[in-house]
Structures are given as structure tokens and as C-alpha cells.
Amino acid sequence: MKEIKVDLLIIGAGPAGLAAAIHGKKLGINDVLIVERNNEAGGILQQCIHDGFGLQRFKETLSGPQYVQKQIDEAEKLDVKIMLNTMVVDMTKDREVFVISSESGLTKITATAVILAMGCRERSRMQAHIMGSRPRGVLTAGTVQRYINKEGLIPGEKAVILGSGDIGLIMARRMTLEDVKVEGVYEIMNRPGGLQRNISQCLDDYNIPLHLSTTVTEIHGKYAVEGVTVQQVDDDYKPIPNTQRYIPCDLLVLSVGLIPENEISLKADVPLSEQTNGPIIDNNFMTMVPGIFAAGNVVSVFDLTDNVSRTGEIAASGAFEFIKNGNILPIVCKIEAGKDVTGALPIQYRSGNSDKPLEIFCRVKKVLKNAVLTVSQGDRILFEKKYRILRPQEMLNIEVKPFDCGTENIVISVCGEEEGGK
Amino acid sequence: MTCIQCPMGCELTVTTSPEGYKVSGNSCPKGEAYAIAEMTNPMRIITTVVSVAGAEKTFLPVISDSPIPKEKLDAVLKKLKTHECKLPVYANQVLIENILNTGSNIISSKTIIIPE
Numbered sequence A: 001m002k003e004i005k006v007d008l009l010i011i012g013a014g015p016a017g018l019a020a021a022i023h024g025k026k027l028g029i030n031d032v033l034i035v036e037r038n039n040e041a042g043g044i045l046q047q048c049i050h051d052g053f054g055l056q057r058f059k060e061t062l063s064g065p066q067y068v069q070k071q072i073d074e075a076e077k078l079d080v081k082i083m084l085n086t087m088v089v090d091m092t093k094d095r096e097v098f099v100i101s102s103e104s105g106l107t108k109i110t111a112t113a114v115i116l117a118m119g120c121r122e123r124s125r126m127q128a129h130i131m132g133s134r135p136r137g138v139l140t141a142g143t144v145q146r147y148i149n150k151e152g153l154i155p156g157e158k159a160v161i162l163g164s165g166d167i168g169l170i171m172a173r174r175m176t177l178e179d180v181k182v183e184g185v186y187e188i189m190n191r192p193g194g195l196q197r198n199i200s201q202c203l204d205d206y207n208i209p210l211h212l213s214t215t216v217t218e219i220h221g222k223y224a225v226e227g228v229t230v231q232q233v234d235d236d237y238k239p240i241p242n243t244q245r246y247i248p249c250d251l252l253v254l255s256v257g258l259i260p261e262n263e264i265s266l267k268a269d270v271p272l273s274e275q276t277n278g279p280i281i282d283n284n285f286m287t288m289v290p291g292i293f294a295a296g297n298v299v300s301v302f303d304l305t306d307n308v309s310r311t312g313e314i315a316a317s318g319a320f321e322f323i324k325n326g327n328i329l330p331i332v333c334k335i336e337a338g339k340d341v342t343g344a345l346p347i348q349y350r351s352g353n354s355d356k357p358l359e360i361f362c363r364v365k366k367v368l369k370n371a372v373l374t375v376s377q378g379d380r381i382l383f384e385k386k387y388r389i390l391r392p393q394e395m396l397n398i399e400v401k402p403f404d405c406g407t408e409n410i411v412i413s414v415c416g417e418e419e420g421g422k
Numbered sequence B: 001m002t003c004i005q006c007p008m009g010c011e012l013t014v015t016t017s018p019e020g021y022k023v024s025g026n027s028c029p030k031g032e033a034y035a036i037a038e039m040t041n042p043m044r045i046i047t048t049v050v051s052v053a054g055a056e057k058t059f060l061p062v063i064s065d066s067p068i069p070k071e072k073l074d075a076v077l078k079k080l081k082t083h084e085c086k087l088p089v090y091a092n093q094v095l096i097e098n099i100l101n102t103g104s105n106i107i108s109s110k111t112i113i114i115p116e
């Protein structure tokens, strides 16, 4: 077996891994290697050909490929090494990483620091709990996206979309442009899952109806999809009797959410959080295993790629210090999601960071107007900001100025007016 | 209407008065410009993929370098369906200049040197 040693090994060359590599190089880490299982760098964004990426980071609206191309070009200039067509198959907590490629077979890479940047995957039909047979023609939105945008294949003629996640909305428009008739989007919740701007530019622009509080309860067809039954649901997501409607179609597209991809993390005994489904991380985006960091959608599903890349930089800064000093400071307190807040990151706070700002990511649980977000420790308010409107679809990214951290938990909470029922 | 210029997605209201359109609900000037354009001449950025000559399995993602009037989107897409580009192609390289007289260029979204 071939063996190599590197300072920093990054798993995954998506916007998180690339940002981490670029930042690591800029900070002065010598040997930065990215391992990527695909035949090109860029991650999932290579198939997200629509625009809307990079407004914060690059101050212009880019398509997914344009966004990552900027990073790929910069990584190349900085001499970041990328091993393509190479998959990580195993990893130990001592940062021995086993990779496999058809060219060099199995290789053991020993790294001083590792950054996990494997991204996320889509929830499948199993996780959407639908009855019926398992015919051909049930695909996730991301698979449809890959077929159309990467492989030039059109997977059906008439589609029903289950779930109003952003990828489903984007694909509603994309399929319409490719002459697939999109009958409608069905969402079990009483509010859309995706961003308002995507409802507007992907559905409203093309007169595609969005049915809230409605789900697909049955798939019909033995070998291929012939139709689906949709049914309205009550507040507890229970189907309401006698609201069934049969829709003939040959394609059911699932857009029911994303989950962090952590198979490899588990092999190295990296503890995961039940709230985020990603590794429990500290304020440097280090996991609970010393020297193993995580960035991007492997940690939690950030909706904005700008945020994904930002976490890559935070993790790279942490890795840089770890490579330089090697010592791990104790955890002094936790960061807690308080009133109306969920999925707060980081989860743990380590001492020795009082000279650094603390970057927090979190979401609100429900739509809140004229809201005030507060970060506090005990009765000390560390941060406060007013928002006209906050929506659960949008991940918040705030920066708390450097402060002397006590031992009480840091709590993030939001106070705001609930939107009138509709 | 919802502003689509950035992920904030501000809810905009437009009222007509003798002095022209009045926009409220926007958090920045882009929102105002967007709302007025929606009332007068709605525009959209267009993205799709085009074929690559001599490479059956490779498709090139492309984007318009500025928004195109909504009513011309169909015609532009039709034209792009028949377009074939040659490799190598570089990110932001202009593939079709001033497509259908819209004033927008169709540019490549990425660099492809050899077929994938």
C-alpha cells in the first residue's frame, strides 16, 4: 500500500473544501491536499447551473459552476493539490485516511489535520414515507438535476413534485424549460420549504401551482409510474379523509430535504449532533476528535453557498493553529439554541479564544416579524440585532465581537411577532 | 411581489401615482429597480446547457451576462438548443454575442479543456 503524509487533508472538493484549501494555503500551511471522488472539483454546484450564487462573497450573481470555477482557479494558483477520482473509504481518529482510486489502488494518507467537507445528500423516498409499489420514475430532485444538466437526459413528460425544497423549485422551472409539464408542487407543511424568491421566479413565473398542507399518499403503477394520489393533511400531518385526488404522471420528483453526509465521520468515531445531523463542533469548527475539523454541508445544511465557503475558512484557520501548536484547550461552555432558535452552530466553545470574534450560524423556528436576535451569557448581552423579518428557510450568520467567555452557556434567542395565520 | 435580486427576498409593494411608480418594502435600491422593471419590462437571467461538438456526453452550462426580457426567453432557449460549442472553452468566454438582439451575451459558466 502506498503511503503519504500531508499537513492538511481535505475530504471533498466542493465550495467548502475548496475555500478551506485556499484559506489554509493563504495562512501558510505548506502541504494542502484535497481528495475528491468525482472526476472534477466543484462538488454539487457543478450541476446547479442556475444563477443566484455568490452575492455576498463575490458581490455578483453567479451560476453554480461559475462560483466554483472562481475557487478552482484560485486553488490552482495557490498550488493546492487535488486528487480526483479518489474516494475516501476509511479513516481513524488518529487521522489516518484510506483512499482508493483506479490509478493507484489503496493509499494511506496520514495528515496532521483533516477537514471533513463531504457535503450532504438528499433524503429519499424511504424518508418521505409513501405507500405503493416501487416503480421506475420516482427520482430525487438532485438526480433529475444531474440527468438534465450533466447528462442531457429528460427523465419524463409529466411530473409531480413532492416537497417545496429549493432544489425541487429550481427543477420545476428547469423541467418546464425542457418541455416537461410540471403539474404542481405538493408540500406537507403549511409553509413553503424553499426560499420565497424561488417560489416567485421558479413557480409563479411559469404558473406552476404550489399546494401547501398536501402530500403524496400513494404511487400508482407496477413497473413505471402511472400516477400519484395527493391528499390534504391537517395540522398534525394526518391525511384528511375524502380529499384524495388522482394525478396521472410519469415522474415523481422528491424534494424533501437534505442531510449531512457523515458515513466517513462515523468511521473515525466523530460524535454527531442530533439537532444538525452533523458533527458536534467547537468555535473553530473542530469536531470532538482533536485535529479533525468539518466544514460546509457535512456540518449542517447551510442554504447559502457563501456561508458554506465561510465555514471552510473558519475550519482552515482552526486547522492552521492546530498544526502550529498541536494543543487542545478545554471546552468552557456550550452554545445553546434558546427561544424560537434551532440548529445553532458552533455547539461548544473552547477557552483561549477571547481575542477572536465568535461566528454563529442558526435559524429561527417560525416566521417572525420585527424580531430582535440576542446572544447572551448569564445576564451579559454579547450581541443584539434587529430584523424586519426572519424566516426558517434562511440560515443566519452573525459575528459576536471578541469577549471574555464565562462558564455559563451562551444562549441565542429571538423575540418577534408571529405572522398572522393564513 | 417578492424581490428576487438576492436571498433576502423582500416583499415589495408597488403603487402607481401620477409621478410614476412608488416602491415600498425594499431593503436596498436594487429592490426598487426590480419592482419597476417588473411593472414595465420584466427581465430574467437565463441559464441552460449546450452541446459540445465531438463529445456526446459532455454538456456545457451557460448563462446570459445580463438579464433578458422575459418574453424573449423562449426564443433564446430555442436558439441555444441548437448551439454547439467547441473545446477548449473557458469560464466567462463569450459564446454568442448579443443573442437575438437582446444586448446580452451568452457566456460559458465553466472551463472545460477535454471532454468529461
Ligand SMILES: Cc1cc2nc3c(=O)[nH]c(=O)nc-3n(C[C@H](O)[C@H](O)[C@H](O)COP(=O)(O)OP(=O)(O)OC[C@H]3O[C@@H](n4cnc5c(N)ncnc54)[C@H](O)[C@@H]3O)c2cc1C
Pocket: A011, A012, A013, A014, A015, A016, A017, A035, A036, A037, A038, A042, A043, A044, A045, A048, A086, A087, A088, A089, A117, A118, A119, A120, A121, A122, A141, A142, A143, A145, A166, A167, A170, A258, A261, A264, A295, A296, A297, A298, A303, A304, A305, A308
Ligand atoms: C442535489 C443538490 C442540489 C443542491 N442545490 C443547491 C442550490 O441550488 N443552491 C444552493 O445554495 N445549495 C444547493 N445545494 C446545497 C449544497 O450542498 C451546497 O450549496 C454546497 O454545494 C455545499 O458545499 P459542500 O462543499 O459542503 O458540499 P458539496 O458541494 O456537496 O461537495 C462535497 C464533495 O465531497 C465529495 N465527497 C463526498 N464524500 C467523499 C468521499 N468519501 N471521498 C471523496 N470525496 C467525497 C463529493 O464528491 C463532493 O464533490 C444542493 C445540494 C444537493 C445535494
Ligand code: SF4
Pocket: B003, B004, B005, B006, B007, B008, B009, B010, B025, B026, B027, B028, B029, B030, B031, B032
Ligand atoms: S430589496 Fe434589496 S435586500 Fe431586499 S431582496 Fe431585493 S435586493 Fe435583496
